[in-house]
Amino acid sequence: MRLLATIVCFLFLASANAQKAYQPVTNKTIASRYGAMITPESARKQLSVIAGETMEGRETGTRGQERAAAYIISQFKEAGLQPGVEGTWEQHYPLYRDSLETGTLTSGDRTFHFGLDFYAGIQETPDIDISADIVYAGYGIISPEHNDYKGLDVKDKIVIVREGAPATMSREKANPTEKAAVAAFRGARALLVVSKGANRFRALDQHYIRKTDIYRTRDTSSRTGIYYITPATAAFIMGGDSLQAEKGILPQTSARPLHIVFHKKDLTLWPSNVLGYLEGTDKKDEIVFVTAHYDHLGIVDGQIHFGADDDGSGTTAVIEMAKAFGKAAKDGYRPRRSIVFMTVSGEEKGLLGSAYYTANPVYPLANTIVDLNIDMIGRVDPEHEHDTNYVYLIGDNKLSSALRPISENANNTFTGFQLDYKYNDPNDPHQFYYRSDHYNFASHGIPVIFYFNGTHADYHKPTDTVDKINFNLLARRAQLVFYTAWELANKPVRLPVDRNER
Ligand SMILES: [Zn+2]
Structure with missing residues (x-):
């Protein structure tokens, strides 16, 4: 009896909530001025370098990974970020082979x-x-x-x-x-x-x-x-x-x-995570994380695995977002909360870079309010070949009831994707929730959203190349993350942690 009563009450609350749309603080005109800086052309420029031959597929612990780190640092500097690791850009961590x-x-x-x-x-x-x-x-x-x-x-x-x-x-x-x-x-x-x-x-x-x-x-x-x-x-x-x-x-x-x-x-070996910091204003001690992994599989059997989608696309998005937020800050629209743009390595070896970071955080995890993690957003999976206007969101409702409304509002206001929650199902056999770096944040109780386009025939193959990327989609998906981060960094009340789902 009690159980049923609870359910009725719960349903009532749920429907009442659904009718009350989320009220964002984001000023649409200002935010879109900077979101519009993320374009297919600028994304192509970034990704052509990151997934180019010089980077040799960016395997963790190789010179290709070091070159990619150096390039990302140069872009974070250009964006006007501060070094994110006590005066330096890289958090090095030991791996043994x-x-x-x-x-x-x-x-x-x-x-x-x-x-x-x-x-x-x-x-x-x-x-x-x-x-x-x-x-x-x-x-x-x-x-x-x-x-x-x-x-x-x-x-x-x-x-x-x-x-x-x-x-x-x-x-x-x-x-x-x-x-x-x-x-x-x-x-x-x-x-x-x-x-x-x-x-x-x-x-x-x-x-x-x-x-x-x-x-x-x-x-x-x-x-x-x-x-x-x-x-x-x-x-x-x-x-x-x-x-x-x-x-x-x-x-x-x-x-x-x-x-x-x-x-x-x-x-x-001493690979690294690369961290760029954008200081907030009145709530600067609270941190929004935006992450992607910059490593990939490197050279396997003599063939470069370029990793354009995995995860050159996410790395590109993080850099592009850093530039947009950096320009906004320069123009006087600095976010209230601080933002850390972090590209990690070791992902393909087992989420090792993000595991190291969350075990040895530079910013207290207790003040880290969210991790928006981008891993593969430049392609279309076989299920969406005829309707490409989509992105998979995973994990967004597991730790905070307030995150999905913010994310959906950003999407409704600015980007208009079909948000596909199929892989958010805990029973999904692919278990993608556990398969990228956000999971190391979630396992420390930090709310996350994982942005993902699904897998495709070129996944983990040498054929995951720049020429197959849909830059229009990549840029717009990066914009969705940008607008979501903008709201999270500026809203008056910190994102609550009020759920505990797997
Ligand atoms: Zn991968």
Whole structure:
């Protein structure tokens, strides 16, 4: 009963709200004077540089990314922004990349090689050089009704286990990481998993599997390396039979110790986020963020991945907005709140630049009122080929009930797009909400809007090039963000955080 009453009341309020249109403070004539500075021609000029050959696809940690950063800084300066990071323009952050120098397992006079006879995740496997006895521990599982370690002393030894779990057991027990944790807890130095799939690693590109992707932090926790070996390798190491090994039948111990050498070389890279600051007036301590990622995939298999749409288009929009707000400020229309224009790197590696920023913020997150994030706004997806006047908005209603009315009002007043909320559905299988930099702001409780055109055939391909961009659309979508930011930066009351949706 109570529940229904609540719903009725809620519906009533909702419809009452819907009838009361949002009352903006934005002076239409003044705002549009500056919004009109964002044109298809100026956007084309920017993007031709950002997604040009010189930038080599802007992969994080490469000279292409550094060139792009230098270019963005030059544009922020021209826009009249201040350096956004305590007197400098860049927030550098460390990323580490491992590559494997030596990976061998030696038993007696026979040496097995990484990529041929065994495989190990480079990032997760520590640099080691050990020689130790080996003990076979069945599945390597301990549970209330099952104990593969019963009567076994594995301290300082190498444990070898079979893949999977008994049929009666839950799937998680088969997880090699859990098996490694069990082995480590009992003092083992390494874990070998007999895996039929280890054969398949022969087919992988050796160059590719010897290098990790760039990752964020150096992991100093001591780990037990997991080495996946073929049944034939297991049989040789333990002195058993290959067919039996495939069925999980191996001698308990081996007469010979096993020598594992896993040497890695690691490289520290210092990519950056680029921040430009436009100081506000009476509410300058409250900050509006406008973001896009300037990195892309770089050169893959000798081909430049230009990333014109992803996310040269968003980077262009941020620069164009900076210029429009900068000119307005110069003419005496400085926003009440401050605006930070931030282009981040590391997005394609896993939202790393924005994760670093939100973990090490230059401006207190508590005073950061919103993040308007632009990632891919220069193209049209297959669903909108016949009606291109659209943009997807994602996340806009999740943390603040006031953000969508502001955004829709800006659109109704200035740009007139079909705002498509399809991907805002938490059940959408694409999960785009989690797939760009705004998410790192949202996860810190900061309201966001993610502007997006959807994917297309050139997504993450070398063919995502400048000639395929619809600059009219790009400029108008950037204007929508501009007018939304204008209102958010100038409205008397700070955007509330009054919801908590996923
Ligand atoms: Zn991408």
